[in-house]
Amino acid sequence: AVVSTQSTGKKISKDTVSRLEEFALYLRESKKERRSYVSVVKTVNVFRDLICTSEWVTARELIKIIKSYCKYLPLSQSNETDVSNVVRRILKIIREENAGSEATSFADGLSSFFKSDMKASSIGRPDLQDNILNSIVELLSELETSKSNIINMALEHIHSNERILTFGHSNTVRDFLLHGRKARDFEVIVCESGPSLKGHKMAAELSDGGIKTTVIPDSSAFAIIHAVNKVIIGTHTIMADGALRAPNGVHQLAMAAKYFSVPVIVCAAVYKLSPTHLCSYDPDAFNKVIGPENMLNFSNEKLHSKVLISNPDFDYVPSDFIELFITNTGGHAPSYLYRIISELYHPEDYDLDNMCVEAVEDDICI
Amino acid sequence: KQWYQRRVREAKRQRKQFKVMVVDSRPDLTGVASCERLTAAGIPCSYVYINSCTYIMKKVTKVLLASDALLANGYVLGPVGTAMIGLIASNYNTPVIVCCETYKFSERVQTDSILYNELADPDSMLKTLNADDSLVAGWRESPNTRLVNLVYDTTPPALVSIVITEIAELPCTSAPVVLR
Numbered sequence: 134a135v136v137s138t139q140s141t142g143k144k145i146s147k148d149t150v151s152r153l154e155e156f157a158l159y160l161r162e163s164k165k166e167r168r169s170y171v172s173v174v175k176t177v178n179v180f181r182d183l184i185c186t187s188e189w190v191t192a193r194e195l196i197k198i199i200k201s202y203c204k205y206l207p208l209s210q211s212n213e214t215d216v217s218n219v220v221r222r223i224l225k226i227i228r229e230e231n232a233g234s235e236a237t238s239f240a241d242g243l244s245s246f247f248k249s250d251m252k253a254s255s256i257g258r259p260d261l262q263d264n265i266l267n268s269i270v271e272l273l274s275e276l277e278t279s280k281s282n283i284i285n286m287a288l289e290h291i292h293s294n295e296r297i298l299t300f301g302h303s304n305t306v307r308d309f310l311l312h313g314r315k316a317r318d319f320e321v322i323v324c325e326s327g328p329s330l331k332g333h334k335m336a337a338e339l340s341d342g343g344i345k346t347t348v349i350p351d352s353s354a355f356a357i358i359h360a361v362n363k364v365i366i367g368t369h370t371i372m373a374d375g376a377l378r379a380p381n382g383v384h385q386l387a388m389a390a391k392y393f394s395v396p397v398i399v400c401a402a403v404y405k406l407s408p409t410h411l412c413s414y415d416p417d418a419f420n421k422v423i424g425p426e427n428m429l430n431f432s433n434e435k436l437h438s439k440v441l442i443s444n445p446d447f448d449y450v451p452s453d454f455i456e457l458f459i460t461n462t463g464g465h466a467p468s469y470l471y472r473i474i475s476e477l478y479h480p481e482d483y484d485l486d487n488m489c490v491e492a493v494e495d496d497i498c499i
Numbered sequence: 500k501q502w503y504q505r506r507v508r509e510a511k512r513q514r515k516q517f518k519v520m521v522v523d524s525r526p527d528l529t530g531v532a533s534c535e536r537l538t539a540a541g542i543p544c545s546y547v548y549i550n551s552c553t554y555i556m557k558k559v560t561k562v563l564l565a566s567d568a569l570l571a572n573g574y575v576l577g578p579v580g581t582a583m584i585g586l587i588a589s590n591y592n593t594p595v596i597v598c599c600e601t602y603k604f605s606e607r608v609q610t611d612s613i614l615y616n617e618l619a620d621p622d623s624m625l626k627t628l629n630a631d632d633s634l635v636a637g638w639r640e641s642p643n644t645r646l647v648n649l650v651y652d653t654t655p656p657a658l659v660s661i662v663i664t665e666i667a668e669l670p671c672t673s674a675p676v677v678l679r
Contacts (some may be wrong), residue, residue: 244569326550327525327551330633333635340641342645343643344505348624348635348646348648349646349647354583357649359611385553385587427627428548428628429546436535440545441545442544442546443554444548
């Protein structure tokens, strides 16, 4: 199968096509839990491949190619924000390398964040490609070290004899707490987290790591939260204003924490930070409603087909409930995230479906 | 968690059109029985777990809660999870109605849920609806794991709009007045 653009007849090799299709399939099939880090690294490798093997002369063409491919990925699904974020990072790298020495500096002021020019650069493809690939290698090493950067801050945030409340399962938080355990003695209370009971997995892992763990059902969170020193949670995505798309049940936990003035700390790597805002609470736009087989038995005939059962997967947590974000770039207040977004992503890439005007006729068809 | 069924069925007899959302919590899942009774009475029902309470709360116009006691300082002692629902409802400015007969009024005072509570069977938390075992099933052997299954929790009076008793409709803080 040969992939070609309609107007210019550029071709992409069979190998790359099969790798691209494999990746698209991997994303579509990820119904089960997949680790953010694994899919993010896969994404970078697939796009690195695409950059090396597709035919392009200017950075603008390369960006068009990348965005065209993105149309075939299920990126609008709420599950895939980490993949979209990494694609945006790659696009930003391309734009920066293209701008080269004319990179926007702080002397240009805030308006430089919104400038969308892509000057025809004097750098030819071979050099540009080299620079881009070097930056991508740096991106990969940043992704690799993101977790260790986060967990190294554990000792600054956990003190001895503390009681920490956490919710459900998060790899980042688990490693954060286990790292803290090496030097401090503290207790962790884990909320079971609803129908999926991921909290049980977290509790098992933490107690295997030597931390005294208590498992409580989610309904008891309000009852015990006044006796807790802090709440440390992970999240699926961080929205642009500092709000969270977190597992179902975190919003009420954050509300309870705020009521008792218990700080809520979110541990998440910066590739989970998405430049999107909440536009609607609907399942299509923000949430994902999954099957209720863990909530109610199908064999219950009295309720079968008479009762509407909702099992949303995510929860929207407004930024007022969050005290601190611990990311691989350090600790940040929710109000600072807009700066990080402006450094990581280019405004034209916030909406990955948005192609530049000339690109509308040009399309890659598979 | 249970919702107060008799009132709801009475309203249904009066042909008022309304829907009930039953909020349930593990491990007891008493809401399933509530749902069955309400459906049998012909009231359209929805069923969610307490995690999804914030998701549905904006569609809810009133919250009806059952209670086990009303303490003299106005705190409502109810099945665990009641306080959480009261908090979410007050954040969304939804009225919270607690149903409590006067024989449940108590002269005890309590400000938090832990000081005086009951622990239910922790192994009931291990029940899962799918075939897999819970990952903490071996918790008794592990020295670091504990399961805590509280039975009650106390809801502060600020989160409750009104208490309905058989003699009157009162604010929470009138409990000591009735006790006299």
